[in-house]
Amino acid sequence: MRIYGFQITPGSNRSFGYCESAARAYEQAREHRENIRRAARSQRVGPIAVYEIELANVTAEALVTVLNNPDTLTEAFTVSKRVLGYVAET
Numbered sequence: 001m002r003i004y005g006f007q008i009t010p011g012s013n014r015s016f017g018y019c020e021s022a023a024r025a026y027e028q029a030r031e032h033r034e035n036i037r038r039a040a041r042s043q044r045v046g047p048i049a050v051y052e053i054e055l056a057n058v059t060a061e062a063l064v065t066v067l068n069n070p071d072t073l074t075e076a077f078t079v080s081k082r083v084l085g086y087v088a089e090t
Helices: 022-040 060-068 070-077
Strands: 002-007 016-019 048-055 078-087
Touching: 002 022, 002 078, 016 022, 022 048, 022 078, 060 070, 070 078
Parallel strands: none
Antiparallel strands: 002 016, 002 048, 048 078
């Protein structure tokens, strides 16, 4: 299964927002970055990376791991992740 994601904090891969399409991920990343820019006022906001993420099939073993330790969700199901592009100043 393939989904798309964008960085919640520009330049950091600790947390992501997820979408079903690349177009929606770019749209959400632009909106999110604009909200950060408004909140930061005069500070520059770095680019936000948009990713294509390949997920593994859900197995009972992986599901039990995640249910017992929700912090492992991303690691348990992500097979690969590649940068599609960046949302930055226009």
